[in-house]
Each structure stands twice: as structure tokens, then as C-alpha cells.
Amino acid sequence: MRYLTIALTKGRLADKTLEILEKVGITCDEITEKGTRKLIFVNEDLKLKFFLAKGPDVPTYVEYGAADLGVTGKDIIMEENRNIFEVLDLGIGKCRMCVCGTDQARQLLRGHEMMRVSTKYPRITRDYFHNMQHRSVDIIKLNGSIELAPIVGLSDVIVDIVETGATLKENGLTVLEEVCKISARLVVNQVSMRLESDRIRDIIRRLRDLNA
Ligand code: PRP
Numbered sequence: 294m295r296y297l298t299i300a301l302t303k304g305r306l307a308d309k310t311l312e313i314l315e316k317v318g319i320t321c322d323e324i325t326e327k328g329t330r331k332l333i334f335v336n337e338d339l340k341l342k343f344f345l346a347k348g349p350d351v352p353t354y355v356e357y358g359a360a361d362l363g364v365t366g367k368d369i370i371m372e373e374n375r376n377i378f379e380v381l382d383l384g385i386g387k388c389r390m391c392v393c394g395t396d397q398a399r400q401l402l403r404g405h406e407m408m409r410v411s412t413k414y415p416r417i418t419r420d421y422f423h424n425m426q427h428r429s430v431d432i433i434k435l436n437g438s439i440e441l442a443p444i445v446g447l448s449d450v451i452v453d454i455v456e457t458g459a460t461l462k463e464n465g466l467t468v469l470e471e472v473c474k475i476s477a478r479l480v481v482n483q484v485s486m487r488l489e490s491d492r493i494r495d496i497i498r499r500l501r502d503l504n505a
Pocket residue numbers: 436437438439440453454455456457458459460461
């Protein structure tokens with residue numbers, strides 16, 4: 294039996310993912326060792342390998358078959374737009390993709406003047422404003438701390454993830470519109486889905502039953 298490889302998203306989501314995998318009997322002792330600098334972890338008994346990657350890289354590993362399965366956020370899946378199968382909503386890492394800004398920006402959003410939008414998610418932002426709101430906006434791509442942009446005058450509004458809303462509140466910003474709901478998804482390589490169908494379907498079924 295060949296190893297199945299699972300790509301996990303580094304950080305908060307990895308811990309939550311490992312928790313639910315453990316509930317369905319998919320464990321990996323090595324990965325939970327504190328302070329380890331290892332990048333790849335093996336469960337010999339289950340013939341499974343795990344690795345931790347930056348969120349936006351997970352769909353890339355899965356598309357190219359370097360990982361058979363992956364777990365990452367719907368935000369990343371939409372933004373990366375890779376050829377992968379999204380097979381299950383895991384119900385963890387729940388948050389919202391929102392247009393945010395100051396209260397004053399609300400007016401601007403209602404009008405038709407050109408607006409500047411900062412975001413880590415240019416594809417999602419373009420799709421939302423161009424295809425759903427039918428208005429053109431100037432999109433500025435940033436890599437983090439997006440809330441800074443309207444405060445220092447880089448842009449009028451931002452499109453970003455809101456989880457608790459604490460970051461917005463502490464910076465005098467508010468949710469102006471909701472773009473979509475986000476949660477973590479299980480994704481599968483398209484060839485692996487055929488070649489390892491039984492094992493992969495079994496994993497999907499066990500995780501689905503957990504949510505039912
Ligand atoms: C995310 C997001 C917001 C924040 C929202 O940032 O971009 O800044 O979390 O969470 P909250 O609603 O619970 O305050 P992240 O911590 O991933 O870091 P980043 O700023 O580098 O993107």
C-alpha cells in the first residue's frame with residue numbers, strides 16, 4: 294500500500310484539523326511534538342504522511358499531486374483557483390470575508406465613484422466588485438495587516454477575513470458588507486481521487502459522519 298500524503302495549513306488551522314482527524318482515528322504523534330522543526334511527519338501503521346505548508350501553497354501541492362489531500366480555508370481555495378476537488382466542508386475555521394472600513398466609507402460604497410480596495414485576496418475582490426456589484430474598483434494587493442490600509446489612507450476600504458471582529462474594533466473599523474462565509478475544506482488531487490478512491494472515500498465518509 295502506498296502512502297497517502299495530507300497537506301495541512303500551518304498555524305491555528307493545523308491544530309483544529311489535527312483535532313478532528315484524531316476524532317476519526319487519523320493520528321500522527323510526531324506532528325504534535327512541541328518545538329519540532331521537522332517538515333514531514335509519518336504514521337507508518339496507517340501509511341499516511343503529513344506536512345505543514347503556508348495556506349496559499351496547500352492547493353498548489355494538491356493540484357500537482359505532491360499531496361493527495363489537503364485542508365485549507367475556502368478563502369484560499371477561491372483565491373488560488375486550482376484544479377482540485379473540494380470534497381467536504383469541515384466546519385472548522387469559520388469566519389467571514391467582508392468589505393470593511395470606517396463608517397464614513399459606507400457612503401462611498403453606495404456611490405459609483407472609483408474606490409480603492411486593499412486586500413490579500415485580489416481575485417475574490419475583483420469577482421465581488423466587478424461581477425456581483427457591477428462596479429470597477431482599484432485593487433491594491435497587500436500581504437497582511439490589511440486593517441492598516443484605510444487608517445493610513447492607502448485605500449478607502451478593505452476586503453478581508455473577519456473572525457471575532459476584534460481587529461476591526463480595535464482599529465476603529467467596521468464590517469460594511471459581507472462577501473461570503475468561510476470555513477476549512479478538505480481538498481483532493483484529481484488523479485488521487487481515482488487511483489486511491491477507496492481510501493480517500495473512506496476518509497471523507499468518516500469526516501462527514503463526524504459533522505452529521
Ligand atoms: C486575520 C485577518 C484579520 C484578522 C481577523 O489576520 O486578516 O486581520 O485575522 O481576525 P479577528 O476578526 O478575530 O480580529 P491574521 O491574524 O491571519 O494575520 P495577517 O494580518 O497577517 O493577515
